[in-house]
Amino acid sequence: MIKRTLFFSNPAYLSTKQNQLVIKFPEDDKIDRSVPIEDLGMVILENQQITLTNGLITKLIQNKTAIVNCNQQHLPISLLQPLSGHSEQMERLRYQLDASVPLKKNLWQQTIVQKIQNQANHFKKRQKNGLKLTNWSKHVKSGDSKNHEGVSAAYYWQNLFDIPLFTRNPKGISPNHLLNYGYAILRASTARAIIGSGLLPNLGIFHRNKYNAYCLADDLMEPYRIFVDDLVFDISKEHDHQDIELTTDIKMKLLQIPALDVFIDGQKSPLMNALSRTTSSLFFCFEGSSRRLLFPEFI
CATH class of the missing domain: 3.100.10.20 (CRISPR-associated endonuclease Cas1, N-terminal domain)
Known part of the structure; x- marks a missing residue:
């Protein structure tokens, strides 16, 4: 539902x-x-x-x-959000807290591989050259020790919008403010799914800023950001990539993000439901019954 x-x-x-x-x-x-x-x-x-x-x-x-x-x-x-989101929360938290460093590095590697692959597919949709992104996605090491995520992000944002000197900066020029709003909706949806799976959104597999209460949400939403980018690109294109006011109509479009159809594990699913599958797969990795994180593929 x-x-x-x-x-x-x-x-x-x-x-x-x-x-x-x-x-x-x-x-x-x-x-x-x-x-x-x-x-x-x-x-x-x-x-x-x-x-x-x-x-x-x-x-x-x-x-x-x-x-x-x-x-x-x-x-x-x-x-x-609720303090407890699952009937077996204490048991699940134990697995999360006991997760080894090699396991978390492997999970982060999977996360970044899918994020970069989704960026490459987005470029293909926009008829842009994504060969570098595809190549970088194949060379991500455990824990992303070579920071392919950062290199790919820089290239991605430099070439996505047809806007001179555009950079991804929360306080930057339009459509950064649309991305900020969309990512905030995505982050809340991700935190909701994490708690629903009986895990702590505070304890990340990569992000570990002591001032960040949603480190795990920031980890798991990475491959999902592409769906915000895709929607914002369409909005920006409708306005000829000019400065855009964040009107109620624009917000209503961005609020469609949790209900967007995505493909995960070969099946079409609303994004909010896909997030629940991702967080459930993360628990199974923590538990030891699986080694594979489920993420959506941008098509």
Whole structure:
């Protein structure tokens, strides 16, 4: 089942009744409505005049619904997730904590190989030369000791957009702000899947910044970034690669990311469901019953 994403950009009062999310608007011309909580995968709160009851927050968390809060610039800044997301969480955490360094290096190698292969396939879709990317993907060592990820990323961003002097910088020129927004949605979706598999999003296989609470999410989302890039490229192309305002319409397009169809292990799947397959495969690697991480292939 594809979980829904709700986006609130206007003032609203959100509560719960009979396992429904009840939405009431202060404006007289807007009709109150309700949505089954079990259908929700993510709730994004953009407006500063939104009120939630604690009862609703509790039910959303019990449903493993990611609650994303935005700042006054309308950018996602926080993610509310349950402390426990799986009935066997303690057992699963033990495997995660006991994962050996060689295993984590091998998992990171698999991650980067798939990320670079997806970048090469994206170039092929955009009729750009991706031979260097394809070649680099074949030479990634354990732990990516030669930093092929960094080399590939530099080449990828220098040649993706038809924008002079474009570089990937969160504070850089358009469409960097669209990428920032899309990656924030992807990161929240990834953290949701990690917790649903009974793992800690804080403990990464490569990222280990002490100030980063989502190191594992940042690891596993790497091969998925391409789907954000692809969507942002289309949006940018529609605007002739000019400066783009992050309007509500643009945000609604980016909020489609969790529901995008991707191919994983030979099957078509919504991206949010694919993330759950990826995090489940990671646990099986930690457990020792598998050595293969499942990631989507960009086609």
